[in-house]
Amino acid sequence: MIPQRSSSIWKVIGCVSLVVAGGLLLWLPFHTSLILEAWKVELKATGVPAQAFVHDRITKEGGNRASASTTMYLRYAGAASEAVPARRAGEERW
Numbered sequence: 378m379i380p381q382r383s384s385s386i387w388k389v390i391g392c393v394s395l396v397v398a399g400g401l402l403l404w405l406p407f408h409t410s411l412i413l414e415a416w417k418v419e420l421k422a423t424g425v426p427a428q429a430f431v432h433d434r435i436t437k438e439g440g441n442r443a444s445a446s447t448t449m450y451l452r453y454a455g456a457a458s459e460a461v462p463a464r465r466a467g468e469e470r471w
Contacts (some may be wrong), residue, residue, distance in 0.1 A: 427453040429452070429456045430454070431449050431451060432450045432452040433445070433450040434447065434450070
């Protein structure tokens, strides 16, 4: 036979879990904002990030969705001091 007290323990554990999960969901946007601000400061101090170029773009039709699925494969230029490679025909620059 299960005592009545174990039922209240599970309620307490459930409530604590919900409070912790809610706190994490409230904390996440602030944490992300702080990380992005730190990255902005770092970029201003060190220069611009690497440039990305679309190397290949594949579109597949169908599946279980009405719209097509597009996958882009990127290549990154080296450091800012290196020359940026010339674009090939049909290659998009991002």
